[in-house]
Amino acid sequence: MCADLNVDVLVIxxxxxxxxxxxxxHQVNGPSWLIIDSSEKAGGLASTDVTPEGFLYDVGGHVIFSHYKYFDDCINEALPKDEDWYTHQRISYVRYKSLWVPYPFQNNISMLPKEDQVAAIDGLIDAALEARVASTKPKDFDEWIIRNTGEGIANQFMRPYNYxxxxxxxxKMQCQWLGERVAAPDVKRLLQNVVLNKVAGGWGPNATFRFPARDGTGGIWIAVANTLPDENKRFGKKGEVTKVDATKKVVTLKDGTTIGYEKLISTMNVDQLVETMGNQELVTLSKGLFYSSTHVIGVGIRGARPERIGDKCWLYYPEDNCPFYRATIFSNYSPYNQxxxxxxxxTISIADGSKPASTEPKEGPxxxxxxxxxxxxxxxxxxxxLLKDCIQGLINTDxxxxxxxxxxxxxxxxxxxxPTPTLEREGVLKQLLPKLQDMDIYSRGRFGSWRYEVGNQDHSFMLGVEAADHIVNGAVELTLNYPDFVNSRQNGERRLDQGPVASKRNGAALPSRSK
Incomplete structure (x- = not known):
C-alpha cells in the first residue's frame, strides 16, 4: 500500500x-491497529458537554445498563472505584392531562381519568380478541400498537409519543426492532390494577442503572480511551477523514496524511461513509435510510430542587403543549452535574421571559x-x-x-x-452492509449499522468488540446479526464469565444459551 502509514486494522x-x-x-495483541476521530475527545454520541457556567449535559439521554459482562468489565476497569459511580432506581413518568402516570403508560392505565380508563380497556379487549384469530404478523409499527394495546392507548400515548x-x-415504521424496548401490556394484570387502583412498575432493562459521579457519560469513554496506548490514537484535526479509497484501501485525512489498511472498522454514519468513498451505487442505496435529528436543550435553574420534581429521573411527554418528548432531571444523576x-x-432571564431585577452574581443552589x-x-x-418554546413547555407542564x-x-x-427503523430499512441494510464488508469495510455502530435496537452504549461497544473478534478469528457477530438474542433477558449473556464469543461461524446456528 502506498500510504504514509500502514496498519492491519484501522478504526474510524x-x-x-x-x-x-x-x-x-489491544487485548488480543495480534494485528497492528490505529483508532482515529475528528473530535479532540472520545465519546462520539455518548459524550458530555459543559456550559461556561459549569452545567453538564450529555448529548442525549444516556444511562448505563448492560446485557454483557465484557462491557461491564471494561468500564469498571476504566472507572474502578465505588465513588466513581452512582446507582439509581429509575423513577420515570408520563405527563398526561396534567397527571404523572408511572412508566410504562400502557401498564398503568389505573392512573388515568375514568373515561380514559374505559377507552383504554375497550381497546385492550378488542386487541385481545383480535389476537386470538390473527394469522399474520403486524405489517408495521402502528399495526403492532393496535394489536397489543388497542385504539384507546394508541391514541392516548403510543401514536403521539412515538411521532x-x-x-x-x-x-411508516417497521416493528421488528421492538424487542424489549416497548412494553406489551399484560391485560389480566392491567385490569386487576385498574380494579385495585394499583400501579405497575419496574419494567425494562434499565429499571436500575448506573451513572458516573463526575464528567457525565462522556467521562466513561474518555476513561476507556485512556486505557489505550497513545501511539494507537489520533484525535482532533489529525484524525478527520476526508476520503476512503476502498480499492486501494487507503484513508485520506484532512491534513493530507494517508493511512493504508487491510481491514477498516468504520463507525461513521454509513450514508456519509459511502459519500467519502465516492461509490455512487452505494450512495444511491443509502438514500433509502431515514434518520431524525435531535436537539438537546439544557436549562440551569437557581434554587433548591422543587418537591414536585423529587427524585424523578426521566419523563415522557406525548402531548403538544411542549416541543420535547423527554426531559431528564440531570442534576438528580450526580451532584457534580451542576x-x-x-x-x-x-440570572440571565426569568422563566416567563422577563428580565431579572438584578444581574449581580449570587450563590445557588x-x-x-x-x-x-x-x-x-x-x-x-x-x-x-426552540429554546424559548422549550422553556415555555417546561412552564406548561409544571x-x-x-x-x-x-x-x-x-x-x-x-x-x-x-436511525429510524422504517419499512424500507432492512431491504437497504441487507444489501449495503454486505457490499461494504466484501470491500473489507465493517460499518458498525449506532449509525454505522443503522440498527436502533442495538444502539445503546453496551450494544454499540460490543458491535466494535465483535467486529474486531470477527476480523481476528472469525467469531460470530452476535449483536449485529441476532439483536433479539442479545436483548433477551433470559439469554444469560450478561453473566458470561468469559470474554466475547470466539467460535467460528457455523451457518446461521445460534450458540447455546448459558445457564
Whole structure:
C-alpha cells in the first residue's frame, strides 16, 4: 500500500463502537491497529458537554445498563472505584392531562381519568380478541400498537409519543426492532390494577442503572480511551477523514496524511461513509435510510430542587403543549452535574421571559433539566425559537414556575440523532452492509449499522468488540446479526464469565444459551 502509514486494522470513530473495537484489538495483541476521530475527545454520541457556567449535559439521554459482562468489565476497569459511580432506581413518568402516570403508560392505565380508563380497556379487549384469530404478523409499527394495546392507548400515548420521538408516523415504521424496548401490556394484570387502583412498575432493562459521579457519560469513554496506548490514537484535526479509497484501501485525512489498511472498522454514519468513498451505487442505496435529528436543550435553574420534581429521573411527554418528548432531571444523576451551591452566577432571564431585577452574581443552589426534541423532513422545528418554546413547555407542564431564575442555557443540534427503523430499512441494510464488508469495510455502530435496537452504549461497544473478534478469528457477530438474542433477558449473556464469543461461524446456528 502506498500510504504514509500502514496498519492491519484501522478504526474510524472513538465513540463506544470504535473504542470497543480498539479495546479488543489491544487485548488480543495480534494485528497492528490505529483508532482515529475528528473530535479532540472520545465519546462520539455518548459524550458530555459543559456550559461556561459549569452545567453538564450529555448529548442525549444516556444511562448505563448492560446485557454483557465484557462491557461491564471494561468500564469498571476504566472507572474502578465505588465513588466513581452512582446507582439509581429509575423513577420515570408520563405527563398526561396534567397527571404523572408511572412508566410504562400502557401498564398503568389505573392512573388515568375514568373515561380514559374505559377507552383504554375497550381497546385492550378488542386487541385481545383480535389476537386470538390473527394469522399474520403486524405489517408495521402502528399495526403492532393496535394489536397489543388497542385504539384507546394508541391514541392516548403510543401514536403521539412515538411521532414526537421518531419524527415519522408509526405507519411508516417497521416493528421488528421492538424487542424489549416497548412494553406489551399484560391485560389480566392491567385490569386487576385498574380494579385495585394499583400501579405497575419496574419494567425494562434499565429499571436500575448506573451513572458516573463526575464528567457525565462522556467521562466513561474518555476513561476507556485512556486505557489505550497513545501511539494507537489520533484525535482532533489529525484524525478527520476526508476520503476512503476502498480499492486501494487507503484513508485520506484532512491534513493530507494517508493511512493504508487491510481491514477498516468504520463507525461513521454509513450514508456519509459511502459519500467519502465516492461509490455512487452505494450512495444511491443509502438514500433509502431515514434518520431524525435531535436537539438537546439544557436549562440551569437557581434554587433548591422543587418537591414536585423529587427524585424523578426521566419523563415522557406525548402531548403538544411542549416541543420535547423527554426531559431528564440531570442534576438528580450526580451532584457534580451542576455548579456547587457556593458558586456565584448571574440570572440571565426569568422563566416567563422577563428580565431579572438584578444581574449581580449570587450563590445557588442549582438544579438542571435536559430536554430532547426530534426533527425531520416530516416534522419540522422552529429552530430559532426552540429554546424559548422549550422553556415555555417546561412552564406548561409544571416542571418550572414562571418566576424561576434561569442561570444557564444550552442548545446543540445533532444532525444524525436517531436511525429510524422504517419499512424500507432492512431491504437497504441487507444489501449495503454486505457490499461494504466484501470491500473489507465493517460499518458498525449506532449509525454505522443503522440498527436502533442495538444502539445503546453496551450494544454499540460490543458491535466494535465483535467486529474486531470477527476480523481476528472469525467469531460470530452476535449483536449485529441476532439483536433479539442479545436483548433477551433470559439469554444469560450478561453473566458470561468469559470474554466475547470466539467460535467460528457455523451457518446461521445460534450458540447455546448459558445457564
Amino acid at each position: 470513530g472513538a465513540g463506544p463502537t470504535g473504542l470497543g473495537a480498539a479495546k479488543r484489538l 414526537k420521538v421518531w419524527a415519522v408516523p408509526t405507519t 455548579p456547587q451551591a457556593d458558586v456565584k452566577l448571574p 442549582y438544579w438542571s433539566i435536559m430536554l430532547e426534541v426530534s426533527q425531520s423532513s416530516l416534522k419540522p422545528v422552529d429552530e430559532a425559537n 416542571m418550572i414556575k414562571p418566576d424561576d431564575e434561569i442561570v444557564s442555557t444550552y442548545h446543540r443540534k445533532f444532525d444524525h440523532g436517531y
